[in-house]
Amino acid sequence: MGTVTDRRMNDNNRSAPNLADYESVRQGFVWPTPEEAFSRRADAPGCFNIGYEATDRHVAAGRGRRVALRSIAANGLATTLTYARLAEDSARFANVLADLGIVAGDRVFTLLGRVPALYIAALGTWKRGAVFSPLFSAFGPEPIKARMQIAEAKALVTTARFFERKVKPVLADLPSLKTIILVCGGDGGVDFDAALAGRPTTCHIAPTRADDLAVIHFTSGTTGRPKGAMHVHGAAVAHKLTAAYALDLKPDDIFWCTADPGWVTGTSYGIIAPLLIGCTLVSDEEEFDAERWYGNLERDRVTVWYTAPTAVRMLMKAGDDLPRRYDLSRLRLIASVGEPLNPQAVIWGRDVLKRPIHDNWWQTETGGIMISNFLSMPIRPGSMGRPVPGIEAAVVRREASGAMTFVETPNEQGELALKAGWPSMFTGYLHEEKRYRQCFVDGWYLTGDLVRRDADGYYWFVGRADDVIKSAGHLIGPFEVESALLEHPAVAEAGVIGIPDPVAMEVVKAFVALRPGHTTDESLRKDLLAHARKRLGPAVAPRYIEFCKSLPKTRSGKVMRRLLKARELGLPEGDTSMLEVEK
Template sequence: MARSDLEVGADPWADAKALVDGDDNFLNIGYEAVDRHVAQGRGQDLALRWLGKDGSRRDLTYEEMAALSARFANVLRAHELTPGDSLFALTGRVPELYAAAIGTLKAGLVFTPLFSAFGPEPIQTRMEIGSANVLLTTAQLYKRKVAAWRDQVPSLKLVLILGDEAPEGCVALGPALKAAAPTFEIARTKPEDPALIHFTSGTTGKPKGAVHVHGAVVYHAFSGRRALGLEPGRIYWCTADPGWVTGTSYGIIAPLVNRVTMIVDEAEFELDRWYETVQREKVEVWYSAPTAIRMMMRAGAEAARPYDFSSLTFLASVGEPLNPEAVTWSEKVFGQPFHDNWWQTETGGIMIANQPGMQVKPGSMGKPLPGIRAGIVEHHGAGLKELPAGKIGELAIRPGWPSMMRAYLHEQARYDKCFVDGWYLSGDLAMRDADGYFWFVGRADDLIKSSGHLIGPFEVESALIEHEAVAEAGVIGIPDDTAGEVVKAYVTLNPGFAPSDDLERDIRGHARKTLGPAVAPREIVFRNTLPKTRSGKIMRRLLKARELGLPEGDISTLESDET
């Protein structure tokens, strides 16, 4: 049975498992997220409050979510889908998506979310790699992005369309849900049975499909409590889209397992709408991304002044490292800092975090969660050597946590390369300080080597956005005959500032004063926008590829681009 508090002892996963009801014979994410609470008499607790683009609202209790997800599972069963089959979801943030995710898992199928902003090619590629059997989408998205190539994915058996009508060859979900029973016998899945596939872009080649299992729910529950403070009854808003891993792990599973009330906003970022939502819904825990936080900063503290943020008890950030300036700014504006944390699609859950109650060091990703053994390593002969505090190396994690990916689909060799000498290698460079805090330096392939100096782009970007004119920055290294590489920066400007030679010199002067001439950018280029993924990460490798005329690799997750 779930306990209201978590005590971490010698075996942290044994204690973490106390947050769920499952065991080695039966563990199902869908049951743990919804039906368990109903069975414990908490079915009337509010699970989800949906805010429509048009101002409409819809509330779903845990009992209603259990019934709606059961209806969805019965729809799958009626079409002869069986445990192990694969469902892909391509839709915006609507209540049916959340119920479908839970219903898919309850039926024993594997759930894969897709960005609704994807173009036809990345959708087809992922569905081919994942041998998709079912697609859940809208009529508009189907006609624009799927219909032309549907027959080229022979594994696809069923297309479910949100609403009461569907194009030819598809099934309208609305009538199907109404006809389905509101109860369902949940599939007897085990901890190692596949549950989720999340695709992550590679620098070259096709995207990778990271496979996660039902046992990951143990870590979703645990990390939701420890890293985000998700206690039963809390009002929680994760702004991430379920099309990427945060929006599923911490936008669906972790909050529901911990019996919080989730706020789901159908609309995209709009400053006043976000501030009004926090105030009106009395949001207590707010999990967002550095891109959104920097947009708030860009609007200024004055824009936040009319709103009441007193309900907030914890703010967290994920997606890419959070610049120190953003941490101190949020403390002034919201009364507390955003707490950065670090994890990856492959880890399935938060590994390192500025946890509730911890002292925040602005710019640091925090400390490993209990049970997580993190280290800074470098290659040494055929193995790895762990580095002492203060040294930069690759961030690595000892395998064995419950949400660790179990495979890359159809790419065993690629998966095996992630594990060396008893460590999972993240590909991120970092440093651990004397107090045990970890500091992000950059992706291993982003590191800039200039005149014997190893320069992490994040350090330079953080210094640049301290300048009053700079909203965002992306930093790369470009070849130089003398220094090996020199630093080049791309920046976007805050309102009220226009590109000019004088401003470029002033920003470079600020960087030289802050960082020193060896680390500061030699050149600054102004851009209206920077290329980013939908999850908000600035694509430095794309900036470098375009600068040097190199292959761009997989850009299917690109959301915005430089102009």
């Protein structure tokens, strides 16, 4: 599809991109220490704490009156917190934790939506020296229990409604959970607002070091129990710099990250990165609604918007006329993460939103953005982009012996590997050292994602190693097939798997959800098959198509191909705790 260049700058921010010359910055880049990236604290030499750096550092620099958070409630009313207020409220929460007996290293969980209490609790937890672990608000009792048992949760911040429906049924199985704090009150725990009201606005900020544990994010494996990926306070160095480089985030930006707080993006870039940079963060308690989202962009004058491919496709489905009713001229950059962004979505952004959408790639384990389509370089629609400065990426092939070899030929498929050592790299899976060690070979982190790298250094996602379909000697990436199907005007969503075949070993089967106004009949099935064969060729196109109302997805919007495959073949479904509630 060629390239797309994003050159327009916001009228109120005509400065050059933070990463204006990719090649020169990358060649000379060395990750700074926390003291170099932020500041040396005279009150605590050698200490580094995310809670302090995200709030009190700005207050000390005279920026306390700047708006830190603009939180939109479900009813549309907004709450505004300045950096000074956020520093005070998070200090109050740290004092609450101290009074409740929470000490450094204790695990504090949240089961909340995007409400002000979430941000206050996260920052206050870090100031106390405790470890923050967010849960999806859509989780049911069992996945909540599993994660809190693994981490030996000491405290939980939630609502009375969530507590009654999701926590109380498994409370007897959580012996380590001693403290429950309820936002907006209720029976069964400490009242969040009442507790904060009586506490001092300053606190003793724990003398944490850069290598002290700060966050545990849980991620589901193909099988087995959830994995608790551990990240340290020093990860903030990567959060800040990747947000500056990949999202071009500046202190005077108004930034909206739509990610759920239970997903790593909702913490790394929905809380930490924008507050470290000192910009204004917008959040919305409500889930997707096209008109509401466009209204947020216009009313709050958003300049940088970070969302997900699923949301982009839903906006596309809502039509091209709707965004024309809103003033989106303040938008300087739109970025997407969570799953590969289909090429047609990039073009749609350029043509309809007047901004091409910049895809980027990373994982829960990487802690921050690793590969991106940067503002200062042409976008290649469908590509993940190029590595962030400081990240050494490679395409490798695992050998039967356990060793790996590097793939040097352009466009040859292999597994994406990252040279270990960036600041936000996970430091382990909680209580699973062997599982952690298996992720590394010869000092390289093996991501489990299959990619190809073109002659110019752009990386292209092929699929998960366990998703790739091998048919008659061909390696077929589900994403490529899904992208072709999504180009058909009748298709809203597509998920592709391989199913057994006695001759070809596997053949491609596609599950398709249609746009409104289209009927699931044999004529359309044949049309889709013909469309795919034309676009992909007979060796890659799906052999079978099954229509469905919707596809199983994670809360972050990823189609769960392995769940489609398990259901198709009658296999165990494995961990489905990340599954979005199916309509």
